[in-house]
Amino acid sequence: MKNNNVGIIGAGLIGSLLGIYLSKKGMDVSIYEKRSDQRKKDKAQEGRSINMALSDRGWKALEKIGLKDKVKDSSIPMYGRRIHDEHGQTTFLSYGKENQAIYSISRSHFNQILIEEAEKEGVNLCFDHRCDHVDIYKNEMYFSLPDGRKLKKVPDVILGADGAYSSLRDAMQKQARFNYKQEYISHGYKELSIPPKDGDFAMDPNALHIWPRGTFMLIALPNPDKSFTCTLFLPFEGEKVCFEKINDEEDLESVFRTYFNDAYRLMPNLNEEFFGNPTSSLITIECYPWVAHKSLLIGDSSHAMVPFYGQGMNCGFEDCFILDGLIEKFGTTSWDLVFEKFQKIRKPDTDAICQLALDNFLEMRDSVANPKFLIRKKIEAKLHELYPEEWIPLYTMVTFTDLSYADAYAQGKLQDEVMDRVMSDPLITQNWQNLDYEDIIHQIETAKLV
Amino acid sequence: MKNNNVGIIGAGLIGSLLGIYLSKKGMDVSIYEKRSDQRKKDKAQEGRSINMALSDRGWKALEKIGLKDKVKDSSIPMYGRRIHDEHGQTTFLSYGKENQAIYSISRSHFNQILIEEAEKEGVNLCFDHRCDHVDIYKNEMYFSLPDGRKLKKVPDVILGADGAYSSLRDAMQKQARFNYKQEYISHGYKELSIPPKDGDFAMDPNALHIWPRGTFMLIALPNPDKSFTCTLFLPFEGEKVCFEKINDEEDLESVFRTYFNDAYRLMPNLNEEFFGNPTSSLITIECYPWVAHKSLLIGDSSHAMVPFYGQGMNCGFEDCFILDGLIEKFGTTSWDLVFEKFQKIRKPDTDAICQLALDNFLEMRDSVANPKFLIRKKIEAKLHELYPEEWIPLYTMVTFTDLSYADAYAQGKLQDEVMDRVMSDPLITQNWQNLDYEDIIHQIETAKLV
Known part of the structure; x- marks a missing residue:
């Protein structure tokens, strides 16, 4: 076949999945990865990965290539947020309807599943290949190997994952x-953990735990080994609690005892982890075009987002699903057309989810601690129950449907305006169970016509 | 002296001026420039430079080092815009009060003046030094020379001009x-020219000529040799007039005869220039921080802007003036402090002027052709005449004062709101000479208090 020699840069989650997709189409796929093969090591402990939360878009992409069940076995469903206040009291807030969940999975474990599947599909996996330079005009990729050798590869198309x-x-x-555009937020993050307690999960395993503290927060996601992977998000510097001001065990203990006391009691390795693990930064990347000659950017390379909507990986998987659909439609003799359509279709959606991810940080670290916010969520859930087609909460559109992110964003804005009006009633805390839901639906339908 | 070995990358307008400033402070300054010494060539014809328009901020920076008079001799004052309609009729719109002008000067000629002055001041000018790489942690700059040699330089501080x-x-x-962030606008530009006619300027030399045509425009600035340097701004691609659709002499003639007929008759070399000169793109760059260790970005490297406010060079010169003031205040033993203060002071201003430059493109190519816009400008001029302190038109604040760009921007927004109300009178075309100016001033003062 012509034009079927594909070079993918990066064997991360997106690169590996993309390799499987293209290999299944009969293409000759090589993936070049700068890291060593993690399977040859004892344990992949990077100390910087946030646990992944798989949701519907991700599952859809896995299902098409028959991997859904296999991955599900390694994941743990989280049916909602469990919000911890300063006194250790918790409140549970469902993500959607009963049985709707997002699924916690370890990045490194998931990556290994995908790499193994890619190999089974005949993908040529080249580890320890650091890409030094790409000549997009000549389709040449230049790699450095650990022994100092230099290699050049010239595939028909280059995919940058x-x-x-x-x-x-x-x-x-x-x-x-x-x-x-590359833009860092003022917060960084650090990975911590809560080990199993008496052989079991130390907290409810079927929830994403959040300790929202206004300008900062701690979260925890469950692992199959009954531990939790925690991530602490703090400003790098500032007047209040920030990384810059935690310099010794005393500072650390003081912050955790004050703000996260119930978690603190479950974190025997806090000191070692906090001072041993790196403080990582959080970037948003937007660019355009994604295509140059026979090269295409896909996943984080063209639209890295902050992790607060849990959509980075899901969005990258949806990229693969959509690209695959375009290849089915136009064929690989028309890579130019496939790439052009891909970037045109996909760019408004990735812009929307990058923005939603930024917006959601405020919701997670601040709003979820507000009683009025919880009422707002309950009103929206009720609206969705009564009018399942007419009112779909934004979180549900993003997480449990495959509606385009851009459409979800636009519809979410309309719904927010209506909800702002509903919530402006000073007695809403008492009245919310007796609202005129039909009128609210009427408002959203009127808003759509404007 | 300690910490006085300064390496400047770039001998353009900003780099050369900065070299003069720092050399006058007794520093040991080297400038590394990738181009050859233009003075050794017959003529510096790049075919891509827009003529410069020097205004007050630029003059102020030149005056401090005694170069104002020398540069003035090479420049031509432009007291306003001369707007050409499709029929060749022109309207003159003053930039400010009588005697307030911006000054047209050739980029290459101006650059040579500054390079010669820098040499006189003892600056070590290193042409043909292409900077391949900077190690900001070690303060190392790596250069390639035309003969293939590689050089490393390690100054005390590095200034990226x-x-x-x-x-x-x-x-x-x-x-x-x-x-x-780097962002291109959808328009490109091409340099053209209008030669002298019968030994004299072919048009009024003391104006910036504009042919505003809505989505595109042509401009012309006078040169001392009685020619005009013209710049054509068109969309790269699109439905209407754009670079993509001008492919032969016939296309070109049709566009020029239709839209720029009076200029066309003055452009005997149009074909050769249009098809010989490159089509260049227009970029906005914003970044932060500007400082890393002992390195500082200055001028376009940290805040490239589109040329539509004529402030790119003036802003870069003001950068030099402000940096010089901070060195006088804190001394070169405190480069860290000087650099930190510089970026903190300057960033809001350069953000403001980058945005104003983008906004002004619409004004130049579209609004200036609108009779109501001319009335608006006249009302503002009248307000400024009656209340010289209370109402300063935005263009005047930017061009004829050294008020910070950020303050000018904020004040301009307030004034715009007031003027929008004034102009919303449907009979403004008849009534504008009988307005209650005192009331308008009262409105702006109220707006400031909000």
Whole structure:
């Protein structure tokens, strides 16, 4: 077959899944990954990965290639947020209807499943290949190997699944008229953990735990070994609680005892982890075009987002699903057309989810601690129950449907305006169970017509 | 002296001026420039430079080092815009009060003046030094020479005056938490010219000529040799007039005869220039921080802007003036403090002028052709005449004062709101000479209090 020699940069979650997809189409796929094969190591402990939360878009992409059941076995459903206040009291807030859940899975374990599947499908996996440079005009990729050797590869097409610090994007950035933005938020994060207690989960395993504290927060996601992977999000510097001001065990203990006391009692390794693990930063990347000659950016390389909507991986998987659909429609003799359609279709959606991810940080660290916010969520859930087609909460549209992110974003804005009016009733705390739901639905239908 | 060995990347307008400033402070300054010494060539014809328009901020920076008079001799004052309609009829719109002008000067000629002055001041000018890489942690700059030699330089501080495609900024971009945006507008530009006619200027030399045509425009600035340098701004692609659709002499003639007929008759070399000169793109760059260790970005490298406010160079010169003031205040033993203060002071201002430059494109190519816009400008001029302190038109604040760009921007927004109300009178075309000016001033003062 012609035009079927594909080079993918990056064997992360998106690169591996993409390799499986394209290999199943009969293509000759090689994936080049700068890291060593993690399977040859004892344990993949990076100390920087946030646990992944798989949701419907991700599952849909896995289902198409028959991996849904296999992955499900390694994941734990989380049916809602469990919100911890300063006194250790918790409140549970469902993500959707009963049985609707997002699924916690370890990044490294999931990555290994996908890499193994890719190999089974005949993908040529090249570890320890650091991409130094891409010549997008000649379709040449240059790699360095650990022993100092240099290699050049010239596939028919290059797919850059090489993440936020993409080499392929670096090459594109030097081109005329490449729009590009990288923006860090003022917060960083650090991975911590809660080990099993008496052989079992130390907290409810079927929830995403949040300790919202206004300008900062702690979260915890369950693992199959009955531990939790925790992530602490703090401002790097500032007047109040921030990484800059936690310099010794005393500082650390004081912050945790004050703000996260119930979690603190479950974290015997806090000191070692806090001072041993890196403090990582959080970036948003937006760029356009994603295509240059026979190269395409996919996943985080073109649209890295902050992790607060749990959609980074799901969005990257949906990228693969959509690209696969376009290949089915137009064939690989028309890569130009496939790539062009892909970027045109996908760019408004990834812009929308990047923005939603930024917005959701405020909701997670602050709003969820507000009683009025909980009422708002309950009103929306009730509306969705009564009018399942007419009112779908934004979180549900993003997480439990495959409605385009851009459409979900636009509809979410309309619903927010209506809900702002509903919530402006000073007696809403008492009245919320007796609202005129039909009138609210009427408002949203009127708003759509404007 | 300690800490006085300064390496500047780039001998453009900003780099050369900065070299003069720092050399006058007794520092040991070297400037590294990738181009050859233009003075050794017959003529510096790049075919891509927009003529510069020097205004008050630029003059102020030149005056401090005694170069104002010398530069003035090479420049031509432009007292306003001369707007050409499709029929060749022109309207003159003053930039400010009588005698307030911006000054047209050729970029290459101006650059040579500054390079010669820098040499006189003892600056070590190193042409043909292409900066391949900067190690910001070690303060190392790596250069390639035309004969293939590689050089390393390690000054006390590095100043990146290397423009929109800065090598120093490339190095900074790889650092954690460097925010960066590069954004191209949909229009490109091409340099053209109007030669002298019968030994004299072919049009009024003391104006900036504009042919505003809605989505596109032509402009012309006078040169001392009695020619005009013209710049054509068109969308790269689109339905209507755009670069993509001008493919031969016939297309070109049709566009020029239809839209720029009076200019067309003055452009005997149009064909050769249009098809010989490159089509260049227009970029906005914003980033932060500007400082990394002992390195600082200055001028376009940290805040490249589109040319529509004529402030790119003036802003870069003001950068030099402000940096010089901070060195006088804190001394060069405190480079860290000087750099930190510089970026904190300057960033809001450069953000403001980058935005104003984008906004002004619409004004130049579209609004100036609107009779109501001309009335609006006249009302503002009258307000300024009657209340010289209370109402200063935005263009005047930016061009003829050294009020910070951020303050000018904020004040301009307030004034715009008031003027929008004034102009909403459906009979304003008849009534504008009989307005209650005192009431307008009262409105702006009320707005400021909010």
